[in-house]
Amino acid sequence: MPPVILINGEAADSVPALDRGLQFGDGVFRTIAVSAGRPLNWVNQHARLASDCNALGLACPESELLAAEIATVAPNAATVKIILTRGPAGRGYGIPAEARATRMVAAFDAPEYDAKLAVEGVRVRLCTLRLAVQPRLAGVKSLNRLENVLARSEWRDRTIHEGLLCDGEGRAIEGTMSNIFVVHKGHLVTPRLDRCGVAGAQRDRVRQLAASLDEECEEVDLGIEEIMKADEVFLTNSLIRLWPVREIDGRAFKPGPVARVIREAILAQEARDVLVA
Amino acid sequence: MPPVILINGEAADSVPALDRGLQFGDGVFRTIAVSAGRPLNWVNQHARLASDCNALGLACPESELLAAEIATVAPNAATVKIILTRGPAGRGYGIPAEARATRMVAAFDAPEYDAKLAVEGVRVRLCTLRLAVQPRLAGVKSLNRLENVLARSEWRDRTIHEGLLCDGEGRAIEGTMSNIFVVHKGHLVTPRLDRCGVAGAQRDRVRQLAASLDEECEEVDLGIEEIMKADEVFLTNSLIRLWPVREIDGRAFKPGPVARVIREAILAQEARDVLVA
Numbered sequence: 001m002p003p004v005i006l007i008n009g010e011a012a013d014s015v016p017a018l019d020r021g022l023q024f025g026d027g028v029f030r031t032i033a034v035s036a037g038r039p040l041n042w043v044n045q046h047a048r049l050a051s052d053c054n055a056l057g058l059a060c061p062e063s064e065l066l067a068a069e070i071a072t073v074a075p076n077a078a079t080v081k082i083i084l085t086r087g088p089a090g091r092g093y094g095i096p097a098e099a100r101a102t103r104m105v106a107a108f109d110a111p112e113y114d115a116k117l118a119v120e121g122v123r124v125r126l127c128t129l130r131l132a133v134q135p136r137l138a139g140v141k142s143l144n145r146l147e148n149v150l151a152r153s154e155w156r157d158r159t160i161h162e163g164l165l166c167d168g169e170g171r172a173i174e175g176t177m178s179n180i181f182v183v184h185k186g187h188l189v190t191p192r193l194d195r196c197g198v199a200g201a202q203r204d205r206v207r208q209l210a211a212s213l214d215e216e217c218e219e220v221d222l223g224i225e226e227i228m229k230a231d232e233v234f235l236t237n238s239l240i241r242l243w244p245v246r247e248i249d250g251r252a253f254k255p256g257p258v259a260r261v262i263r264e265a266i267l268a269q270e271a272r273d274v275l276v277a
Numbered sequence: 278m279p280p281v282i283l284i285n286g287e288a289a290d291s292v293p294a295l296d297r298g299l300q301f302g303d304g305v306f307r308t309i310a311v312s313a314g315r316p317l318n319w320v321n322q323h324a325r326l327a328s329d330c331n332a333l334g335l336a337c338p339e340s341e342l343l344a345a346e347i348a349t350v351a352p353n354a355a356t357v358k359i360i361l362t363r364g365p366a367g368r369g370y371g372i373p374a375e376a377r378a379t380r381m382v383a384a385f386d387a388p389e390y391d392a393k394l395a396v397e398g399v400r401v402r403l404c405t406l407r408l409a410v411q412p413r414l415a416g417v418k419s420l421n422r423l424e425n426v427l428a429r430s431e432w433r434d435r436t437i438h439e440g441l442l443c444d445g446e447g448r449a450i451e452g453t454m455s456n457i458f459v460v461h462k463g464h465l466v467t468p469r470l471d472r473c474g475v476a477g478a479q480r481d482r483v484r485q486l487a488a489s490l491d492e493e494c495e496e497v498d499l500g501i502e503e504i505m506k507a508d509e510v511f512l513t514n515s516l517i518r519l520w521p522v523r524e525i526d527g528r529a530f531k532p533g534p535v536a537r538v539i540r541e542a543i544l545a546q547e548a549r550d551v552l553v554a
Contacts, residue, residue, distance in 0.1 A: 025302030132409035144421035
């Protein structure tokens with residue numbers, strides 16, 4: 001059995017109680033699909049990790065080091081979560097000069113999603129919770145994720161697959177665990193994430209693939225009423241890849257051609273990622 | 278040497294890597310001054326802990342259990358931090374039915390503040406960061422504290438003792454580690470914390486003491502320009518107790534009689550707390 005968790009490169013299953021990741025959520029993370037020991041969409045994943053570290057003033061480990069640790073904990077297919085924190089320190093918000101980051105690379109079983117969801121689409125509800133506006137943390141996948149926890153606890157119905165989150169002014173931002181794309185008046189768009197929300201690495205990839213298919217995807221302000229009038233709506237993250245939406249709060253949508261083409265492009269790229277040694 | 282940290286009642290110095298406190302900041306905390314093994318202002322501290330647990334749907338441990346653990350880690354004078362998290366779990370925001378809370382009680386040295394600060398007052402700066410509005414978490418001392426970390430890292434000048442935080446509309450809310458009180462047109466007031474901010478247990482005590490001194494303290498919306506015109510400004514938390522403010526960004530204030538009387542009332546109450554066995 002390979003170690004399931006590496007902490008600063010050593011097999012471990014615990015972190016110091018005084019780690020600032022626990023004390024304040026002072027850190028960032030990424031969730032990564034792994035196939036044959038290779039992290040998928042890794043260039044985008046590492047770029048986002050580096051950008052998030054920069055937002056908090058953390059040093060980001062080199063791509064090669066992290067990829068090697070991923071291969072160690074997940075030699076086969078799995079989900080890997082990377083957490084980078086400010087490390088252990090004394091009490092108080094001030095960042096001590098001697099703070100040494102904690103690097104955690106942990107393997108989990110890949111989630112078993114029903115394959116039909118990717119074809120027939122998923123059911124979505126509108127969450128009551130409104131995302132708070134904090135430009136300093138917008139887009140960053142930080143360890144401050146209580147909004148997502150509270151939003152995800154709004155429903156227990158297992159036939160609802162995701163909750164859609166708006167900001168206080170009714171702009172659609174993201175799902176609790178995914179980013180959202182919309183085909184609106186013939187154009188593929190996705191919400192701007194400069195005031196709140198988390199910018200997924202899969203979102204980056206979808207925008208790149210769309211551009212390569214001559215379907216430039218703009219970032220826009222998108223009211224929930226515009227989403228309700230959309231031709232297609234789909235959700236993305238690194239584990240689901242892409243799910244078309246078939247319903248939001250009773251309004252039906254048809255899984256459409258843009259979602260299908262982009263999903264196929266994601267799967268083709270993942271197959272190439274694994275083949276290229 | 279007593280154990281410095283108890284985790285679920287056992288001496289320990291680490292927490293499970295998959296604790297949701299680390300993964301998502303899914304938990305709450307309180308910082309408590311301890312004298313002769315007794316937690317000061319404990320009735321307010323435990324009430325706030327219970328109220329914060331309620332906001333997240335966590336079970337709050339009984340007052341007696343926590344007080345006994347505080348006495349174990351801090352038989353003398355110290356600072357104790359209590360952290361309550363949702364406990365270890367698998368990946369994903371959904372709260373598993375089997376989640377078992379983690380209870381941490383950790384002792385630290387009491388901070389050595391210069392005693393002159395309580396008499397002559399402290400220097401304060403206005404922070405650039407604006408607090409995000411999230412009514413669902415307003416007042417709660419959750420483990421999502423990145424705003425405080427970022428705000429505290431705005432200055433390094435050691436002659437500046439605290440940073441003042443406003444919301445996006447310019448209302449003054451709190452200090453990075455303290456609550457703020459203002460004597461405005463002869464009345465003692467403190468900012469409402471129903472949109473953002475952390476409600477300190479010391480803030481509760483100050484309002485109770487003020488009421489007992491016939492100085493009812495109202496919660497109000499308070500623009501930064503009103504603070505700049507105030508007769509007195511002071512800061513409170515459980516460790517500093519009460520500091521008058523002598524300067525905010527170059528505007529000078531005089532430490533005043535309301536701050537002095539309330540600080541003396543705090544110290545008198547603490548002395549009684551320790552004497553009553």
